[in-house]
Amino acid sequence: MNRWRIRDLREDGDYAQKEIAAYLGIDQRTYSNYEIGKRVMPIEHLDALADFYHTSIDYLVGRTDIEKPYPKGKSHESADT
Template structure:
């Protein structure tokens, strides 16, 4: 099981649905759900896309940094 503690918080803070984030990543809502729940590891290129979109670092997304 993988841990991505901030994916859901950032998505909700930006009033986005899992479907919308899935579209941003070029994947499905079901696949994004698996990333958010830690069922499946999220690919690095998706982490970079999300970090850019939310204006945070990849380390922040992974819970390794507070900024």
């Protein structure tokens, strides 16, 4: 989890851990544990941070290098149809 980009994005935006924790409605220590990989971040918090930073969860967790978020509200048709 140390490969996550949440710390880099926070620092790039000049935010304190306390500010991001308040945005998520959690304690600063809990957020700190997310950043250092001592605690698993719930999907709800990842989703909120992706919206906050205008990116995707995949970018936050290092699954892609594409920072642009995915389009919302678009339905994806099944390959079977």
